[in-house]
Each structure stands twice: as C-alpha cells, then as structure tokens.
Amino acid sequence: MSAAPRLTGRVVLPGDPGYDDAREGYNARFSRHPSAVVFCQDAQDVASAVRWATARGVEIRARSGRHCYEGFSVLDAGLVIDVSDLRNVRVDRARSVAVIGAGADLITVYDALGQVGVTIPAGSCPTVSIAGLTLGGGFGLLSRALGLTCDSLLAVEMVTAEGEVIRADERENQDLLWACQGGGGGNFGVVTSFTFKTHPVSEVSIVTITWPWGALPGVLEAWQSFAASTDERLTSILKLTARSSGEISCVGQMLGTGGELHRLIQPLVSARGTVPSSVSIETLPYLRAVGQLGGLGSDPDRWTVHQRQAQASFKNASAYAYEPFDEGAVAALTAELSRAPSARCLVQLDAHGGAIGRVAPDATAFPHRRALWSLQYQAYWTAAAEEKENVAWVERVRRAMLPHTRGAYINYIDAELEDWLTAYYGANVARLAAIKARYDPREVFRFPRSIPRSAPEAAGTGGSSGAHGDAPDGQNNL
Ligand SMILES: Cc1cc2nc3c(=O)[nH]c(=O)nc-3n(C[C@H](O)[C@H](O)[C@H](O)COP(=O)(O)OP(=O)(O)OC[C@H]3O[C@@H](n4cnc5c(N)ncnc54)[C@H](O)[C@@H]3O)c2cc1C
CATH class of the missing domain: 3.40.462.20 (Vanillyl-alcohol Oxidase; Chain A, domain 3)
Incomplete structure (x- = not known):
C-alpha cells in the first residue's frame, strides 16, 4: 500500500503565529476559519495538498489573490490551497510569450512584462491575482483593444482532483483550456501557471x-x-x-x-x-x-503593495x-x-x-x-x-x-x-458541466457557485449534487 499523502509547503494552522493573516480575505465582510492554509512552493506541493485532502474527505478551496467578492476562496474547517508564492514571471520576447505563476498579483505581472516593453490586457487593481482574473475572463482598460485577459491565454498547468499535474493547451486537453477562458476559478483544478501571448506596448x-x-x-x-x-x-x-x-x-x-x-x-x-x-x-x-x-x-520605483x-x-x-x-x-x-x-x-x-x-x-x-x-x-x-x-x-x-x-x-x-449558472455562462453551461464531469467527476472542487458535473434541466440553481454547495462551509474536520 502506498504511503499516506503528506502536506508539503508552508502549513499554517489555527493557533500558529500568522494564522489570522493567512485566513484573511480582501473583503472584510467575511471571516472564515480554515483548519489549515498551505502556502505551496511548487506544483508538487499543490498535488500533495489535493491528495492529502481527498484521502481524508477534507473540503478544499484554491486561493491566489484573495479578492473573491464573496470570500469563497476561504472556508470554515477545510484546507485552503494557496498559490500566492508562485509568482514568478518569465518572458520570452522573441516568441511573444510569458509564463506567469498563478499566484502573481497584477502589479507584479505588469511590472515584469513592462520592463521588456510588453503587456497582457488585465484589470486595474494591483492586488487582484492573475489566477482568479483570467479564469473568470478578465476585463481591463485595454480590453476593447486587446481583448479579455483570457483571450491572450495559450496554456495552463493545473493540478487535477486526482493530484496529477497536467497541461491544457491547443494540443492537449483543449476542452480544459476552453473552460479556463472564462469558466470561473475554483471549478476544475488548481492552476499553478498560465502561459500568455504578450502584446507590445510603449x-x-x-x-x-x-x-x-x-x-x-x-x-x-x-x-x-x-x-x-x-x-x-x-x-x-x-x-x-x-x-x-x-x-x-x-x-x-x-x-x-x-x-x-x-x-x-x-x-x-x-x-x-x-x-x-x-x-x-x-x-x-x-x-x-x-x-x-x-x-x-x-x-514604479515607489510601488510597495501590501497584499x-x-x-x-x-x-x-x-x-x-x-x-x-x-x-x-x-x-x-x-x-x-x-x-x-x-x-x-x-x-x-x-x-x-x-x-x-x-x-x-x-x-x-x-x-x-x-x-x-x-x-x-x-x-x-x-x-x-x-x-x-x-x-x-x-x-x-x-x-x-x-x-x-x-x-x-x-x-x-x-x-x-x-x-x-445561466447568468454567468449562458449557452456554455452544458459544455462546462461536461468538462467538469471529465476532470472532476467527484466534485472535489466545489463551492457555493461551482459548476456541477451535469447541467440542470433548466440551467440555474444547482446540478447533480442537490444542495450543491449551498450548505454552509465546513462539514469536514482535519
Ligand atoms: C478591488 C478589486 C478590483 C477588481 N478589479 C477587476 C477588474 O479590473 N477586472 C476584472 O475583470 N475583475 C476585477 N475584479 C474581480 C476579480 O477578477 C475577481 O474577484 C477574481 O476572482 C479575483 O481573483 P483572486 O485570485 O485575486 O482571488 P481569490 O479569492 O484567490 O480567487 C477567486 C476565485 O478563483 C479561485 N482560484 C484562485 N486561485 C486559483 C487557482 N490557482 N486555480 C484555480 N482556481 C483558483 C478561487 O477558488 C475563487 O473561486 C476586482 C476585484 C476586486 C476585489
């Protein structure tokens, strides 16, 4: 029998110094108490966290920039898988491509790309993360010129519900790439990096x-x-x-x-x-x-942005x-x-x-x-x-x-x-549900507004799983 999965990365538990800081979201309206927050240092930490949680039936939430309006990237009595330490930005000017860690906030992205005279169309708030923004679409003040953020997306690296690291691009898992272009955060897996087409700007x-x-x-x-x-x-x-x-x-x-x-x-x-x-x-x-x-x-030399x-x-x-x-x-x-x-x-x-x-x-x-x-x-x-x-x-x-x-x-x-469901995704609901069923059939990635694994008759308030996330957070204990 294989060894039980372990949590790797920087783990913060209730009572630890920094626990309150680790659980806080941007919207002060919500105050939730996860059983642990793991700050992942690479894709393998994310994979370990997913395996660790699923082996124990612990509910999980992916988190990057913490800007979810309803605070859904944190939960009571579950595991927050935080990728905000994955913030590296690599630019290949010759190929007009950038590989961006899923936890990078927008100012980090703009700054790194701007140093070499390129950008991607994204939002104005410096502390929103590239992950939530891109996965939901991404509107900003270059959008009429260059499109939504997700329109420049070429590939994602993602940790699946099985704890496997996969890639979605135009050659493999194309359906998953399609879903990551506006299908919303927290639905299909934990993205660890995004590859974008870059655009010259002066x-x-x-x-x-x-x-x-x-x-x-x-x-x-x-x-x-x-x-x-x-x-x-x-x-x-x-x-x-x-x-x-x-x-x-x-x-x-x-x-x-x-x-x-x-x-x-x-x-x-x-x-x-x-x-x-x-x-x-x-x-x-x-x-x-x-x-x-x-x-x-x-x-730019004076930019100091607290999370x-x-x-x-x-x-x-x-x-x-x-x-x-x-x-x-x-x-x-x-x-x-x-x-x-x-x-x-x-x-x-x-x-x-x-x-x-x-x-x-x-x-x-x-x-x-x-x-x-x-x-x-x-x-x-x-x-x-x-x-x-x-x-x-x-x-x-x-x-x-x-x-x-x-x-x-x-x-x-x-x-x-x-x-x-209809309001957010219109006629794309059925296809998103089919992709959910393919990549996350057990609905490991689940929150009060997540995509169900089958489209309801009249797309709307639920899905295959009945109360589907409308139950209060925190049915699991670590
Ligand atoms: C002040 C402010 C300004 C904003 N400005 C804009 C704007 O200009 N344009 C615009 O389009 N939107 C804007 N937004 C909305 C923003 O795009 C969303 O709130 C977005 O979901 C935030 O992403 P995040 O990673 O910062 O937040 P988080 O709370 O970390 O995550 C948001 C959602 O994505 C999921 N998620 C996070 N990381 C991952 C990951 N690595 N893999 C899979 N799922 C993940 C979470 O589970 C959650 O469901 C703004 C929001 C705020 C609060």
Whole structure:
C-alpha cells in the first residue's frame, strides 16, 4: 500500500503565529476559519495538498489573490490551497510569450512584462491575482483593444482532483483550456501557471472627466452611444456615483496619442445639456499609466503593495447591457442612485465591444461577447451596522435594472443572484458541466457557485449534487 499523502509547503494552522493573516480575505465582510492554509512552493506541493485532502474527505478551496467578492476562496474547517508564492514571471520576447505563476498579483505581472516593453490586457487593481482574473475572463482598460485577459491565454498547468499535474493547451486537453477562458476559478483544478501571448506596448493616453451629478442623464445618453462603438483602441469606464457624492466621472485609456484621444471624446465632453467640471488628458509610458490607474502613483520605483492594502467591507453585483438603455432604465438608475445609503455607492459601466466582441460567445467559456457594457453595482462601508442597508441597496438597484439587462459576470460573483449558472455562462453551461464531469467527476472542487458535473434541466440553481454547495462551509474536520 502506498504511503499516506503528506502536506508539503508552508502549513499554517489555527493557533500558529500568522494564522489570522493567512485566513484573511480582501473583503472584510467575511471571516472564515480554515483548519489549515498551505502556502505551496511548487506544483508538487499543490498535488500533495489535493491528495492529502481527498484521502481524508477534507473540503478544499484554491486561493491566489484573495479578492473573491464573496470570500469563497476561504472556508470554515477545510484546507485552503494557496498559490500566492508562485509568482514568478518569465518572458520570452522573441516568441511573444510569458509564463506567469498563478499566484502573481497584477502589479507584479505588469511590472515584469513592462520592463521588456510588453503587456497582457488585465484589470486595474494591483492586488487582484492573475489566477482568479483570467479564469473568470478578465476585463481591463485595454480590453476593447486587446481583448479579455483570457483571450491572450495559450496554456495552463493545473493540478487535477486526482493530484496529477497536467497541461491544457491547443494540443492537449483543449476542452480544459476552453473552460479556463472564462469558466470561473475554483471549478476544475488548481492552476499553478498560465502561459500568455504578450502584446507590445510603449505609451498610452489616459483621460479622466468629471461632471456635476445633475449631468447624469445627458452624460449617460452620450456615453452609451459612444462607449462600445468608438475606436477600439479606447476603453472607457463610466462611474455613476450616488447623488450625495455630488459628481460622476469617466476614465479611459487609449493605445494612441493625446490628440487622437481628445478628438474621440468630443461626443462625451459636449454631451447635450452638460458641462464637465474637469477634463484631463495625459500621454505617458504604459507602466506609469498602470500605476496611476491602479492608485499607486506613477513612479514604479515607489510601488510597495501590501497584499491586502486597502481591505474593505463591500457588496458588489453585476449585469450586462445588450441594448442601449431607454428612458425607463435611466430613470431607474437615477432613482436608485438618489436614495443610495452612502456617497460610496455607485454603478460602474465597463465598455465592451471592440476585441471583446469579435470573439464568438462559444469560442471561450466567457459568453457575454455581444454585450455593449457590463454594470457593476457597488457599495462599500466601514461599520458592521451599515452592512444591511448597503447590501439591500445593491440588491434593489440590481433588481430595478433586471428588465433592462441580462446575465452577470462570474468575476463579480454574487451570492444573492438566482439562476446564476445561466447568468454567468449562458449557452456554455452544458459544455462546462461536461468538462467538469471529465476532470472532476467527484466534485472535489466545489463551492457555493461551482459548476456541477451535469447541467440542470433548466440551467440555474444547482446540478447533480442537490444542495450543491449551498450548505454552509465546513462539514469536514482535519
Ligand atoms: C478591488 C478589486 C478590483 C477588481 N478589479 C477587476 C477588474 O479590473 N477586472 C476584472 O475583470 N475583475 C476585477 N475584479 C474581480 C476579480 O477578477 C475577481 O474577484 C477574481 O476572482 C479575483 O481573483 P483572486 O485570485 O485575486 O482571488 P481569490 O479569492 O484567490 O480567487 C477567486 C476565485 O478563483 C479561485 N482560484 C484562485 N486561485 C486559483 C487557482 N490557482 N486555480 C484555480 N482556481 C483558483 C478561487 O477558488 C475563487 O473561486 C476586482 C476585484 C476586486 C476585489
């Protein structure tokens, strides 16, 4: 009989110094107590952890950057398999390829690639990890120009439910590669590295526009006839903040000159009945733009990013617009933003189209290729007493917008969402379930919103395993 598998890597147990730090997630709303966290140092540590847990019937969660909105990468009374020490970035300039450790945070990725004049399209937050971002799709301010993060993905190295290290690329396990392009984190295995196609980049131009809050209807009308159809080198985000904040804003990034950007934004700055409070356009080296948009300042030598730099309590939810908003939709948004519980509530619109929309909805697991923009309903608070009204507001505005929107984004995962399988994956649900059945038939990788091994009749709330993860965390003890 073979020896019982052992946990290898840096193991942190309850009572150990550093246990609280090891279990903490980015969203301070959740506080869970795993039986152990293992910080893996290589793929073999990950394999040992999976084997160790499955041999004992212990529940597991994969974790990289800890930014899951609902804290699903940590669980009570189970094993967290953390890959954040796998953060090496190797760039092969000649082949335009980069191999990135699954635990690398985005600033590490941008910095390493930027040193040699290349990048991948990814998100703005410096501490989000490449793993969760890519596996769910990955939107950022280069997405209309270069696609989602998952569109540049060429291969993954993954530890399976059997504890085997496999590769998925265009030659082997192609179905698994497809699933890793938007099928969501935590579903098929633990990714230990990603191989990406890289893109050359030198300078970019960025724009920030602000308006008094009352300009909202005019600005929204102008933005929605511009954002998804303008020159695809420009990606913009419209931030519709609560009325009590007093203003709304738009941020954009363009692979082009300041003059070109200035011309392109004219429909926005001269929107009917509106006058911007400020317009700023800057052309700068790409890495400086990354730092500026990520809130780190524009001097890379001064970037010091703590893993969970600005931990906050928040609730976010999402949806997609496939049609421009009519008067009813604008009125609903305006009404909800007028009665938001705090000035930190907002609805963020991320422009799609361009390179995102040129990919077929079934060419990768990410289905929302034809959407014009995504909406993110966001609320942030500090005191626990503020949680209830903020969560209720996010749910209220999401529901108010349901008649005007479709679907939702898996990376903006939302425990309140009904019919979530269809919302996240659309017509790709059945194929994702078949891939789940092939690579993880025992549903070792399971959490409250994981893909089931068979598609439910009407894709929606469950799957082959009944209560499917809606049971509270922590049925297992180490
Ligand atoms: C402040 C902030 C800013 C954000 N900005 C953007 C943005 O600009 N664009 C965008 O598209 N999204 C953005 N997001 C959403 C982000 O993409 C998701 O929250 C993402 O899932 C985070 O990944 P993570 O690895 O950091 O988090 P984690 O909590 O570690 O993991 C998230 C999910 O992926 C799974 N997972 C983690 N590592 C692995 C692995 N190695 N193998 C398999 N599964 C794994 C986890 O089990 C979990 O289900 C943002 C989130 C936050 C909190």
